[in-house]
Amino acid sequence: MKILVCLGNVPDTTTKIKISDNKLDATGIQWIINPWDELALTRAMELKEDANNLVDGVSVVSVGLASAEPTIRKALAIGADEAFRIDCEPTDAFFTATQLSLVAKDFDIVLTGIESSDYNGISVGGMLAEIIGSASVSAVSSLNIDADKIIVSREIDGGKETVSTQLPVVLTVQKGIAKDPRIPAMRGIMMARQKPLKVIAATSTANLTEILKFEMPQAKGKCKMVDAENVAELVNLLRNEAKVI
Amino acid sequence: MSVLIYAQNWDGKFKKSVYELLSYGKKIAENNGTELIALSLGNVEKDELESLANYGADKIYFSNNSAFESFDNEIFTAALKQTAEKVAAKEIILLHNNEGKALGSHLSVALKAGFVSAAVALPESYSPITIKKKVFTGKAFAHVKVNSDIAILTLSPNSFEIKEIASAATTEEMNFTLPTAKTKVESREVSKGKLLLTDADLVVSGGRGLKSGENWGMLEDLAGVLGAALACSRPVSDEGWRSHTEHVGQTGKIIAPNLYIAVGISGAIQHVGGISSSKCIVAINKDPDAPIFEVADYGIVGDAFKIVPELTAALK
Amino acid sequence: MNFEFTEEQLMIRDAARDYVQREAIKDVLERDEKSEFPAKHVKALGELGFLGMMADPKYGGGGMDTVSYVLAMEEISKVDASLGVIMSVNNSLVVWGLQKYGNDFQKDKYLPALCDGRQIGAFLLSEPEAGSDASHQHTTAEDKGDYYLINGTKNWITNANSASVYLVVAQTHPEKKHKGINAFIVDKNSPGISLGPHENKMGMRSSDTHSVMFTDVKVPKENRIGDDGFGFTFAMRVLEGGRIGIASQALGIAGGAMERAIAYSKERKSFGTEISNHQAIAFKLADMAVKIENARNLCLKAAWLKDQHKPFGIFSAMAKQYAADIAMEVTTEAVQIHGGYGYVKEYHVERLMREAKLTQIYEGTSEVQKIIISRDLLHD
Structure with a gap:
């Protein structure tokens, strides 16, 4: 069984977003693996290391220019066996999913994070499944392989469902799939040098959407402070000024 | 042409977020002079189904097919796609929840339609559709243009005021051609009666x-x-x-x-x-x-x- | 000239940062308060490969360069300088010393466990009457034919209780003065070794420091490092490299204090504006940044020279003296910027200030570094 983890390269979650020239101002931004994708990679590694190992290999793929390679090599250092980079700037989700399908069609389990913390939205996993015609489950918070059966749980409102799925499958994963992202060990960093990182030419495809411009949220008005000795005043404000209770 | 909203139900009941979708969809339909269509999949009682008319639905399509008892991306996508084609939907509006996000992305490929998630307001223009959405998890907004004839949206919760508009909606049962499911729900745990964080005011x-x-x-x-x-x-x-x-x-x-x-x-x-x-x-x-x-x-x-x-x- | 780090060096820096910011930060205040050894963090850092990061991969080392080591030490010490010193002693003194000067038998036997954190090491040089002065050793190692018999007391030993492997410097031939000194690998559990009480230190309280007493401790001949009389040279060479570790630790302490001071000055308001908008504060921050950048450049230069196998001892002395002294200055100013909050433990900067002080003292005081530097200048 072969697992593919799709990696998005996104601004660090602590980044203060600045827009200039109608694009994200990349100055000073630290790029990281999309946190959900990183958890997906962690789970893939756990499955590979499991004693009843049914996983032959874990590969990673990212759509991006050469500047995305540090993130990709970090995934190799964490333990992925091989990597693919599809050589183009990801534009909209459909474009990105189409590029990913070049690689994804050869894998049994494809993992994508439920949401990328940038503007590509939440849609890449679902689109990818639809393009390659595989089974798919979204909002997956646990993944286990039992013999040849893939068992996942997905969050539903107020609870969860256990779902079995055929292969191949695209799983859109969320928090809970693994506890903490892994930190690459020195040995892994050393071994990453020797692992293959294949660069694949992009396929031409349309963008179904495009961003015309960005806008920053309006600054909040000043916070109205209430004295700690006068909690009743807060209740009054919530009832009569904000009218939320 | 029409505006199609997917009216998700929870154990046969709709939530106010569905009525929010209808109110939002109604505004778009009014603007375009088109019909607002609601689609309900799964077992929903007649009274509940007709409640959709109170928020402006012109037509209510439904299917009680047991295939809709649990959620499957492919099956629900097939039903939505067939409905969208039948009613010539130009805008398809979904809840911004796990199901809505998944359906939006599948439908986008199936219909070759641009998908904009987490829209926060009515479209700013209609042909082509441009709309404001959240990006960078709410740290900024983007104005997005849809390059296809059909646009698929998920609406960010609590972004639109719910408005009751009684309409004389017709209801019609749909017969879908559905694929065989590749996924199967083995078990379900739901804690009843607990107020959900994502629903809470x-x-x-x-x-x-x-x-x-x-x-x-x-x-x-x-x-x-x-x-x-x-x-x-x-x-x-x-x-x-x-x-x-x-x-x-x-x-x-x-x-x-x-x-x-x-x-x-x-x-x-x-x-x-x-x-x-x-x-x-x-x-x-x-x-x-x-x-x-x-x-x-x-x-x-x-x-x-x-x-x-x-x-x-x-x-x- | 090239000031760019490689992708790998940055990955190592980020790995160190991620670990301490995610894990060590959680209990750093508590361990400081209780003077508690960070056993679980040492284990985790060992598993990640930080405890033998420059050692040869064939012994389970990371095979990384000294530049990476500087970057990792800096990040770790920003959060927890105690963890930094444990790592520095193990990497630059014990593992490096063994790998460079040990024989194959010694390397095969000791290095793998020291590299992956199953064991840690301690370096026993300082004595009650002579800090880091290797030439006057009162501890004796008497040659008994088949073995050496060690007697004496070592002071201020980092990792004394937690270490399994001791590198001990002792005098075998007093008449030959420093040319009679030897260094030995000693199992901490050897009969005759006893520890003094845990030192109740001002800072770096989470590292365990004790004096170690040797009473007729038998050490097999095969545990001597190098030829008879090599001990002084051994100690000097090891300390040259060790200074890079401590300099980077001081750099990290200063950097941690500056980061906290910047964050605080952007949040805290006085006279109707964030205090960072007051020039008195902003200039303090600018001064900190310049000092830290200078210290970093000195550390990196010494590391780079070492990686190029060029003489680096003077530069590591400069790096250590300068980084330690500015760490003291920067942390003191960071406390000042925090005002009253800086004086309470919760805000970390008073701890960093206490930690900075030790970097001016151990592994050669700032004054000793100046001796090394000036001797080189004045040497004909």
């Missing part, structure tokens, strides 16, 4: 400032008096004080209640990303410099262990 949330999971009693009391749902910040769920299903923030749930009360939460940028669309934010923190006060509407500086019980008492 009022949310009481606790952070690391509460020191330990054992101190949640006072928040439960406050939430009880308000009828609010409970939430927490990331360190709290990481420490295992509360379940990760209550984690609100950039890597947890993104919520937009009317009132969000943050107790002992410093307001790290990742947390704020998950709550910034709340209508009113109250911060209770002993540190007057905590960044949460920068996004809060009302703040109290002081000891949460004293203030929260007083607040609960004052609300009683």
Whole structure:
């Protein structure tokens, strides 16, 4: 069984977003693996290391220019066996999913994070499944392989469902799939040098959407402070000024 | 041509978020002079189904087919696609929840239609459609143009006012050609009667400032008096004080209640990303410099262990 | 000239940062308060490969360069300088010393466990009457034919209780003065070794420091490092490299204090504005940044020279003296910027200030570094 983890390269979650020239101002931004994708990679590694190992290999793929390679090599250092980079700037989700399908069609389990913390939205996993015609489950918070059966749980409102799925499958994963992202060990960093990182030419495809411009949220008005000795005043404000209770 | 909304049901009932979708869809339909179509999949009683007419649906399509008992991306996508084609939908509007997000992305490929998630307002123009959506988990907005004839949207919760408009809707049962499911729901655990964080109008949330999971009693009391749902910040769920299903923030749930009360939460940028669309934010923190006060509407500086019980008492 | 780090060096820096910011930060205040050894963090850092990061991969080392080591030490010490010194002693003194001067038998026997954190090492040079002065050793190692018999007391020994492997410097031939000194690998559990009480230190309280007493401790001949009389040279060479570790630790302490001071000055308000808008504060921050950048450049230069197998001893002395002294200055100013909050433990900067002080003292005081530097200048 072969697992593919799709990696998005996104601004660090602590980044203060600045827009200039109608694009994200990349100055000073630290790029990281999309946190959900990183958890997906962690789970893939756990499955590979499991004693009843049914996983032959874990590969990673990212759509991006050469500047995305540090993130990709970090995934190799964490333990992925091989990597693919599809050589183009990801534009909209459909474009990105189409590029990913070049690689994804050869894998049994494809993992994508439920949401990328940038503007590509939440849609890449679902689109990818639809393009390659595989089974798919979204909002997956646990993944286990039992013999040849893939068992996942997905969050539903107020609870969860256990779902079995055929292969191949695209799983859109969320928090809970693994506890903490892994930190690459020195040995892994050393071994990453020797692992293959294949660069694949992009396929031409349309963008179904495009961003015309960005806008920053309006600054909040000043916070109205209430004295700690006068909690009743807060209740009054919530009832009569904000009218939320 | 028409506007199609998918009216998801929960054990045969609709939620107000579905009516929000209808109100939103109705505005678009009125603008374009087209019909508003609602599609319901799964077992919903007639009365409940007809409630969709109270919010402006012109036609209600439904199917009680048992294939819709549990959610499957391919099966639900097939039903939506066939409906969209039948009614020549130009705008397809979905809830911004797990099902809606999944359906939007599948349909986008199936219909070659641009998909915009987390829209926060009506389209700014209609041909082509341009619309404002959240990006960078609410830290910014983008104005997005859809390059296809059909546009698929998910609507960010609490972004549009629900408006009752009685209409004489017709209901019609649909017969779909459905694929064989590749996934199967083996079991389901649902805690009944619990107010869901993502549905809640009022949310009481606790952070690391509460020191330990054992101190949640006072928040439960406050939430009880308000009828609010409970939430927490990331360190709290990481420490295992509360379940990760209550984690609100950039890597947890993104919520937009009317009132969000943050107790002992410093307001790290990742947390704020998950709550910034709340209508009113109250911060209770002993540190007057905590960044949460920068996004809060009302703040109290002081000891949460004293203030929260007083607040609960004052609300009683 | 090239000031760019490689992708790998940055990955190592980020790995160190991620670990301490995610894990060590959680209990750093508590361990400081209780003077508690960070056993679980040492284990985790060992598993990640930080405890033998420059050692040869064939012994389970990371095979990384000294530049990476500087970056990792800096990040770790920003959060927890105690963890930094434990790592520095193990990497630059014990593992490096063994790998460079040990024989194959010694390397095969000791290095793998020291590299992956199953064991840690301690370096026993300082004595009650002479800090880091290797030439006057009162501890004796008497040659008994088949073995050496060690007697004496070592002071201020980092990792004394937690270490399994001791590198001990002792005098075998007093008449030959420093040319009679030897260095030995000694199992900490050897009969005759006893520890003094845990030192109740001002800072770096989470590292365990004791004096170690040797009473007729038998050490097999095969445990001597190098030829008879090599001990002084051994100690000097090892300390040259060790200074890079401590300099980077001091750099990290200063950097941690500056990061906290910047964050605080952007939040804290006085006279109606964030205090960072007051020039008095902003200039303090600018001064900190310049000092830290200078210190970093000195550390990196010494590391780079070492990686190029060029003489680096003077530069590591400069790096250590300068980084330690500015760490003291920067942390003191960071406390000042925090005002009253800086004086309470919760805000970390008073701890960093206490930690900075030790970097001016151990592994050669700032004054000793100046001796090394000036001797080189004045040497004909």
